[in-house]
Amino acid sequence: MAKRDTTGDTARSARQPKKTSPAPRPARRPAVAKTETPYHHGALREALLQAAERVLERDGLAGLTLRAVAREAGVSHAAPTHHFGDLTGLVSELAAIGFRQFNAAMASACEAVASPLERALARPKAYVAYAQTHPGMYGLMFRTERLDYSRPSLHEAAESSFAGLANAIGAMRQEPISGDKLTIEQGAAIARAWSMVHGFTMLLLDGRLEDILQRLPDGTTAEQLLEAILKSTVAGKLPR
Amino acid sequence: MAKRDTTGDTARSARQPKKTSPAPRPARRPAVAKTETPYHHGALREALLQAAERVLERDGLAGLTLRAVAREAGVSHAAPTHHFGDLTGLVSELAAIGFRQFNAAMASACEAVASPLERALARPKAYVAYAQTHPGMYGLMFRTERLDYSRPSLHEAAESSFAGLANAIGAMRQEPISGDKLTIEQGAAIARAWSMVHGFTMLLLDGRLEDILQRLPDGTTAEQLLEAILKSTVAGKLPR
DNA sequence: TCCCTCATCTTTACATCGTAAAGATCGGAT
DNA sequence: ATCCGATCTTTACGATGTAAAGATGAGGGA
Numbered sequence: 001m002a003k004r005d006t007t008g009d010t011a012r013s014a015r016q017p018k019k020t021s022p023a024p025r026p027a028r029r030p031a032v033a034k035t036e037t038p039y040h041h042g043a044l045r046e047a048l049l050q051a052a053e054r055v056l057e058r059d060g061l062a063g064l065t066l067r068a069v070a071r072e073a074g075v076s077h078a079a080p081t082h083h084f085g086d087l088t089g090l091v092s093e094l095a096a097i098g099f100r101q102f103n104a105a106m107a108s109a110c111e112a113v114a115s116p117l118e119r120a121l122a123r124p125k126a127y128v129a130y131a132q133t134h135p136g137m138y139g140l141m142f143r144t145e146r147l148d149y150s151r152p153s154l155h156e157a158a159e160s161s162f163a164g165l166a167n168a169i170g171a172m173r174q175e176p177i178s179g180d181k182l183t184i185e186q187g188a189a190i191a192r193a194w195s196m197v198h199g200f201t202m203l204l205l206d207g208r209l210e211d212i213l214q215r216l217p218d219g220t221t222a223e224q225l226l227e228a229i230l231k232s233t234v235a236g237k238l239p240r
Numbered sequence: 241m242a243k244r245d246t247t248g249d250t251a252r253s254a255r256q257p258k259k260t261s262p263a264p265r266p267a268r269r270p271a272v273a274k275t276e277t278p279y280h281h282g283a284l285r286e287a288l289l290q291a292a293e294r295v296l297e298r299d300g301l302a303g304l305t306l307r308a309v310a311r312e313a314g315v316s317h318a319a320p321t322h323h324f325g326d327l328t329g330l331v332s333e334l335a336a337i338g339f340r341q342f343n344a345a346m347a348s349a350c351e352a353v354a355s356p357l358e359r360a361l362a363r364p365k366a367y368v369a370y371a372q373t374h375p376g377m378y379g380l381m382f383r384t385e386r387l388d389y390s391r392p393s394l395h396e397a398a399e400s401s402f403a404g405l406a407n408a409i410g411a412m413r414q415e416p417i418s419g420d421k422l423t424i425e426q427g428a429a430i431a432r433a434w435s436m437v438h439g440f441t442m443l444l445l446d447g448r449l450e451d452i453l454q455r456l457p458d459g460t461t462a463e464q465l466l467e468a469i470l471k472s473t474v475a476g477k478l479p480r
Numbered sequence: 481t482c483c484c485t486c487a488t489c490t491t492t493a494c495a496t497c498g499t500a501a502a503g504a505t506c507g508g509a510t
Numbered sequence: 511a512t513c514c515g516a517t518c519t520t521t522a523c524g525a526t527g528t529a530a531a532g533a534t535g536a537g538g539g540a
Contacts, residue, residue, distance in 0.1 A: 076519045143383050182455040188468035191452055199439025215422040228428035316490045
């Protein structure tokens, strides 16, 4: 007696008359392949991931809920469960996509760069640029407790990100990093570079560098501050 | 019709018979000043903050909810509202306490240190040590979106943290930082130091440095890795 | 002294969320 | 043709944040 769940988020309810729909079906998949939800069969999984990315960049991390994603995709709120298990599953798959975007952005930024100095600067600059362009994604990837790194797709994408960093450091020091062993100096160089760029990005995204930026001459941008940091760090570290 | 809220978390309900309690009162404030909740009047605000800290370190950030804190303090779930407004309020006040603890820890670590090198290392080491000792608090302070920096207590405590950092950098470079203006070099030095230590801490707390640590010789600890990073960073930067 | 007011705390209510479980709905293999 | 199983929807429930109204008691003014 008295139904309890008065949520109005079915987004599809009251569509057909409950039993043995007299109308055979409202033309499912309407000839023109609309990029919208392909009704019952089809690529719901991909549609949900795209919807999730849209919700994330529109409403931020706090707005990224299972029900909001389902709503955005136009399916019932329980539909994602079948494809991702739970919220952790959806979020982890989305983070994997983020890591792949992220890796691609850094890789393309490193190509076609001539001087060693430029190469040393290109990667961290691309790192920060990605985070500024996709703050929601970066937050998802690096500040969510709800990530399941045991998922192969996420594990692999994140691993690849780390490998890229390690290789870049190795190239800079002209001593290729061996897969399984590191000297203290190598480990320190990698951890230092990663810590610095990651920390800078987090502080920047959280607005905690505003204090510093405002005290700097005139309208110094975050990019200029980053460049100053990188140059002073890299000074004397480059070969030749 | 039909009550809806079947939550059993009053923690005090069914205590007295609803109207004009015949028993005058169950000896409120039981002579020995138990540090527990002093019933109706008294220091509920402080009790809530202490309960919140306990919940945070016990159940992590995800467990820190208004209702859990009220439960821990033994009051009704709506009691915190009156003192903190909403969850953001409670969390912000707790974060302010965290910043004060944090500042005190770094200040005491910097005292009684002789050599300039030791002084340069003491502060970041204390930074990381605090985060490792109070991971819940550090997470609250640096990874919560729900912080209201317009609250004076939080703003002031966080500001003081930044000032300590800036002064330490200034002392290291032997050029005291003026309050309102910074050169690019000064700003870069401050942002670089903060970014590096903050980034290292975040990555360490998230377990993202495990990969590196395992590849390092034998049982190298995170502290040793940090020290290696700091020494290679500070090399040539210290006066004399 | 008595009563009144107001700050403090509790109850009640409700929208939203994650998740589980059961029912409906097809596509396709047998 | 029929049945199975994957996919999606409904229904349900406990938890959370928050608003609003009700109780309670301390302290001040008459």
